[in-house]
Amino acid sequence: MKMKGADILINCLAEQGVDTIFGYPGGTVLDIYDALYRNGKIKHVLTAHEQGAAHAADGYARVTGKVGVCFATSGPGATNLVTGIATAYMDSVPLVAITGNVGINFLGRDSFQEIDICGITIPITKHNFIVKDVKDLADTVRKAFYIANSGRKGPVLVDILKNVQVAECEYTPQKPVVYSPPAVPADSLAGIAKVINECKKPLIIAGGGVIAANASPLMMQLARKLDCPVAYTLMGKGSIPEDDKLCLGMIGMHGTLAAAKSLINCDTVIALGSRFSDRVALNRDKFAENKTVIHIDVDNAEIDKNVTSTLHVMADVCEALKTLMPLTEDKKRTDWQVKVAAFKKENAAKKNSSIRSYAIIECASRLAPENATLVTDVGQHQMWAAQIYKVNTPRKFCSSGGLGTMGYGMGAAIGAAKGSGAPSVLITGDGCFGMNMNELMTAVAQKTPLVILLMDNRVLGMVRQWQKIFYSRRFSQTNLGDRKIDYVKYAECVGAKGVYLGENDDIEEKLSYAFKTAVEENVPVLVDCIISPDENVLPMIKPGETYDKQIERMEDN
Amino acid sequence: MSEIKKYTIGALVSNKSGVLTRISGLFTRRGYNIDSLCVCATEDPDVSRMTIILNGDEYLLYQMIKQMDKLEDVIKVGCANELDCVYRDLLLVKVKASPEKRSQIIEINEIYKAKTVDLSPDTMILEITGDPEKLDAFLKVIEPYGILEMQRTGVTVLARGAHTLKDRDCYGDHILKSHT
Numbered sequence: 001m002k003m004k005g006a007d008i009l010i011n012c013l014a015e016q017g018v019d020t021i022f023g024y025p026g027g028t029v030l031d032i033y034d035a036l037y038r039n040g041k042i043k044h045v046l047t048a049h050e051q052g053a054a055h056a057a058d059g060y061a062r063v064t065g066k067v068g069v070c071f072a073t074s075g076p077g078a079t080n081l082v083t084g085i086a087t088a089y090m091d092s093v094p095l096v097a098i099t100g101n102v103g104i105n106f107l108g109r110d111s112f113q114e115i116d117i118c119g120i121t122i123p124i125t126k127h128n129f130i131v132k133d134v135k136d137l138a139d140t141v142r143k144a145f146y147i148a149n150s151g152r153k154g155p156v157l158v159d160i161l162k163n164v165q166v167a168e169c170e171y172t173p174q175k176p177v178v179y180s181p182p183a184v185p186a187d188s189l190a191g192i193a194k195v196i197n198e199c200k201k202p203l204i205i206a207g208g209g210v211i212a213a214n215a216s217p218l219m220m221q222l223a224r225k226l227d228c229p230v231a232y233t234l235m236g237k238g239s240i241p242e243d244d245k246l247c248l249g250m251i252g253m254h255g256t257l258a259a260a261k262s263l264i265n266c267d268t269v270i271a272l273g274s275r276f277s278d279r280v281a282l283n284r285d286k287f288a289e290n291k292t293v294i295h296i297d298v299d300n301a302e303i304d305k306n307v308t309s310t311l312h313v314m315a316d317v318c319e320a321l322k323t324l325m326p327l328t329e330d331k332k333r334t335d336w337q338v339k340v341a342a343f344k345k346e347n348a349a350k351k352n353s354s355i356r357s358y359a360i361i362e363c364a365s366r367l368a369p370e371n372a373t374l375v376t377d378v379g380q381h382q383m384w385a386a387q388i389y390k391v392n393t394p395r396k397f398c399s400s401g402g403l404g405t406m407g408y409g410m411g412a413a414i415g416a417a418k419g420s421g422a423p424s425v426l427i428t429g430d431g432c433f434g435m436n437m438n439e440l441m442t443a444v445a446q447k448t449p450l451v452i453l454l455m456d457n458r459v460l461g462m463v464r465q466w467q468k469i470f471y472s473r474r475f476s477q478t479n480l481g482d483r484k485i486d487y488v489k490y491a492e493c494v495g496a497k498g499v500y501l502g503e504n505d506d507i508e509e510k511l512s513y514a515f516k517t518a519v520e521e522n523v524p525v526l527v528d529c530i531i532s533p534d535e536n537v538l539p540m541i542k543p544g545e546t547y548d549k550q551i552e553r554m555e556d557n
Numbered sequence: 558m559s560e561i562k563k564y565t566i567g568a569l570v571s572n573k574s575g576v577l578t579r580i581s582g583l584f585t586r587r588g589y590n591i592d593s594l595c596v597c598a599t600e601d602p603d604v605s606r607m608t609i610i611l612n613g614d615e616y617l618l619y620q621m622i623k624q625m626d627k628l629e630d631v632i633k634v635g636c637a638n639e640l641d642c643v644y645r646d647l648l649l650v651k652v653k654a655s656p657e658k659r660s661q662i663i664e665i666n667e668i669y670k671a672k673t674v675d676l677s678p679d680t681m682i683l684e685i686t687g688d689p690e691k692l693d694a695f696l697k698v699i700e701p702y703g704i705l706e707m708q709r710t711g712v713t714v715l716a717r718g719a720h721t722l723k724d725r726d727c728y729g730d731h732i733l734k735s736h737t
Binding site for chain 1 (some may be wrong): 574624626
């Protein structure tokens, strides 16, 4: 069938099972938007800014496991996607970003809204394409989806010239090529199984790869079989139910005391789909020093990049665990479990429950609908949420881990709600919210059931905390107190609901109202949660320090 | 950290625009220090071949190969076994050569099997091929006469015997064998 390039694109997206696109139209994607209009089957979410579209596609991809798709026009439209693409790249989120570009006759002449978006996004995409000939379009789009969703997942950008969108070409529908992970090296896994069977004090570190590979059930099965505690990284949150006997909580800079002590005392670290980032292996040379380190990761380049492993396998975590499982022995490791239980008890005893943000997040965790997705922005509130909020199932947690993108949350919360068909809970701060608060308009337009907990401390809390620790309390540019915004009024003026939660107000009552309203009326509800500017994220391990140097309280606040 | 030395990496890459940018950009952002990069056509018009000399330790070598291997446009990449390869570099050098110095320079040429490819009243252009060490040695001897300008192609490498980069396993080399 002969059709225009723009129609071929929309047909190719339909081939891939795309049901929702996040984007923003403009001069060089007019034909694509026209084709979308005429197609009428694929939903489009019009955001307030292209960055919001990229984050929304990211949130959609994280909750569904499918490839997220966003559209933007050339020039500023394309550059506005950049932070969103980089966020997805750092967290291995499958994304296909489609941008328009000027026609071939205008290319390379600094034409209006022309930018070399392929050049710009080389370091932050798995791969990118510029399509100059309509004959290449269909296969390029198919390839983009395949690359985004295979191996270590990640974003792919396809830049389509204006002339390609209007040129006609023969189109033959094709079924998407299903990715099958490479064969698992059975020999290496047999060696790993031997070491695991002989070890006395194993510790599983569950990274984002466990969730990306849908390997959580297998990981749990392995943990039970080995009687092995599990600490998750920020990206691995949701891979193990939080109240599970084997769950130690998060590991890392602001991880739990139980995870830190278990790491110090274990004899074997089994890292699954984790890249030992500097927020986990704070001192990469001393991390798990003198311990057996087993590393299973789908990306060969991650193996021995930050932490040198004793044994490793390059494999999809799910496939590797399938092979590993029958080779491991059912074993009760009672002595180790007694120790771990003691760490968990100590952890519970030392937990500082007096701070208000914990109380708010704990309450939200209790009141939120079972199927809600937790989305965070970046900073103190993100760490509090990671520490306190209970995420018991995979793909119910979206947070910018690798890039640490302030302003990620609003877009991601909309995308997550669209993808899951369930409400989102966004925990954000006044700094982050200020970055992309325009997307609240989008959430209203989309009737997104969304509760926003705005941890309002009138400061850039995490930066301020570092200024306290490392810069002798010189609070350079971290005070937001001069802003005169009224968040409740802001929410209401864009058509959302606003709730004020003062320091002495009843949390339970206000949050119950927020959740009830958001779910029943399909409306975003912003809760302005007033907290002290001096609540800190603890425990903390300073960059470059080892796990025995966990700071439990800050003397001088 | 293991010993810093020079490693030769061979790569087959797609012959498309932008591939060199992707690869050189990777080196820049990951901080790989390269001494030489040689790109050329191959027997297959869709494929180009790159020969890269990396100055670094084994850690960098592994990382560079693995990171290159992740690029869509890299078809095959591996480290050459220096004992089992033919290395060649080509040098063109323009030297000051007054008539009375010419015969001395020609004598040096003979010893090093270099050729005179251009002659003007005051200069000569010399051409020499060989492994990089031989070229370095030649340059040292020629230098006192006064080098006006010079150019080297960078190192090109082929494995001896029937082996080709194409049919080798990505990490099939002796250096990487222990690693995978």
